Amino acid sequence: MEELVRVNKDGKPELALAESYKWIDPKTVEFKLRKNVVFQDGEKLNAQVFRKSFDEVQRWDNPHPPGAFLNFAKGTKLDVIDDHTVRFTFPETDSAAMMKFRGMHVGSSKFWKELGFVDKKTGKAEGHW
Numbered sequence: 001m002e003e004l005v006r007v008n009k010d011g012k013p014e015l016a017l018a019e020s021y022k023w024i025d026p027k028t029v030e031f032k033l034r035k036n037v038v039f040q041d042g043e044k045l046n047a048q049v050f051r052k053s054f055d056e057v058q059r060w061d062n063p064h065p066p067g068a069f070l071n072f073a074k075g076t077k078l079d080v081i082d083d084h085t086v087r088f089t090f091p092e093t094d095s096a097a098m099m100k101f102r103g104m105h106v107g108s109s110k111f112w113k114e115l116g117f118v119d120k121k122t123g124k125a126e127g128h129w
Helices: 047-058 097-103 109-115
Strands: 005-007 013-015 018-025 028-033 077-082 085-089
Touching: 005 097, 013 018, 013 097, 047 077, 047 085, 047 109
Parallel strands: none
Antiparallel strands: 005 013, 018 028, 028 085, 077 085
16 A cells, blocks of 8 residues: 655645646646555556555545545546556645655555455445445
8 A cells, every 4th residue: 555645744745656746727737656566466557456456446435544544535536647657636636645655555456346445244345444
């Protein structure tokens, strides 16, 4: 698991899976994903793999153990621009977006297909991990 950004000791965001980002407008941010990132199972990170993680997390009511404040609004849209570029468009401005990116776990396709965070008994991720 990795995230687009991390937070340094001063509470400022630092790049992790992202090599850069730019705000296009107050509701839209675009990330360039690092090239040559390889998951432990051998899969390479690209925008489609990233999209799978976003789609999985967005389908849960409360995907984050610390609480719903890390959730992206349900109307948040993710566009794949090219193999290593993704663009988020939020339904409204979100001053906590960078911290939410810190909390969004990105895993390989195999992780989501075989493991994921969903409890097989309940079919939900909430409270499972």
